[in-house]
Amino acid sequence: MRAISRLGQLVLGGLEWLGGLTGLAVTLIRVGLRRPWGIDDIASQMVHLGVRSLPIALFISVFIGMILAVQFGSALRDFGATMALGDASSLALVRELVPTLLALTVGSKMAAGISAELGSMKVTEQIDAVAALGADPIKKLVWPRVVAATLSQPLLVVMGNVIALLGGMLIGEWVYGVPAGYFYETYIDELAPMDYIQSLTKGTAFGLLVGLIGCYQGFNTKFGTEAVGVSTTETVVAISIWIIIADFFITMMFY
């Protein structure tokens, strides 16, 4: 009985959270699509969220490419088909691994950062101060972060796709003796425009989730410095869950 009650509370809590997130999204559309556009704030957040995430995004991407090439190469060698390494790697990397793993790592980092920053602002009444000074906290704080995350994540995915290709190429050449030029040609030949679109769609959707969930969690931080830690941890958990869910539905949409 207690287990059922707890399950019920969990479901209700989840629905409440989802309702709050949807409410924030609706408010964001309402206030965001009004002048001023906040271009300076968006640009500043893109530097903060996107450009500063570039090194880790590139580092992760090159290793994703290398790891996948090692795994596929090992299997293909058993069939004497290592020359198919480029074809085999490309779809998995571009459609799935690069956008999803970047979202789970770099995206989580972005969302946790947003959540911690806004949570600290909430605890120290800076969000109230924004409102008290006559500005709209959603427009001033949420809008630039959500837009910047939504634009930054697909750009990181583009960079990540290129770097993952290079990682796979390195392993192909050094470990399996697949010439780099051949790897590149077979890799690119395997990809259709829709694969790039799928990759960018995932990057954009994940970026939107990163921005929204990070801001929502930050704005709903309870009082006390401990609450900021709790909120940030919950953000990482929520991002992980919702990115996997969104990944499934976007993947289904393209089949």
Next chain:
Amino acid sequence: MGDTVQASVPVIEFVGVSKAFGENSVYENMNLTVRPGETLTIIGGSGQGKSVCLKMMIGLLRVDAGVVRVAGEDVAGLDGEGLRRVRRRVAYVFQGGALFDSMNVLDNIGYALREHTAMDDIAIRERALACLDLVAMPSDMLDAMPANLSGGQRKRVALARSIAIEPEVILYDEPTTGLDPRNITRIGDMIKKLQKELRVTSVVVTHDMPTARKVSDRVAMLYQRSFPFIGTVEQIWHSELAEVRDFVHGTLRRTSGTGATIVTEAPHGA
């Protein structure tokens, strides 16, 4: 004690206001008026909802029942633009200062100016310097970041930020909390100075009785979810009522039960 204020149309008015957070009722059928040009101090124990009262004045918190009017406008009925209008007239000095960590002193002071006016950078800088001067801060602090300021300096910059937009009313939330005696005296002097020089109406929330005594024209004591005592500083200081006397001269007894009947409203114009 502050200058005596003539009774007039209230700048801020609470009528039958109730507010609760979940099961915790903070106000029940509360009435309060703030008159133009006066300094009204709200006193009361910690955690009783003094700051909630200030936040309801500028729509940061909504009432559950009753009406809060600022310059005749019902705050609860205002849309975003209406609230913006109210917040242009009523400034709020937060307990911890609430300076924006990512901005320097200049940008903190200029925040409301950029939001509400078309002033250029040079004009904003000049206004910021003038505001710093009013709160006795040196001009070379303009580029300092909040993290590098002491507690007293943060409060003074917050004060400078609140007066930059030339408000008609300033709300002070525990302005002396966490300060050393020298800074407490300084902030008290500043509240009096700003009221005199800028002719603003002030509402000060505090449990620091010396500051309350120094700056107030009237004092309202929060007790059992309402303001059963509102009077001049001298009236409250010399009150014979146990609850008031205990708070002013010592510790307020925690009581339960409904409806306090401590004392009547002090005569208007007192």
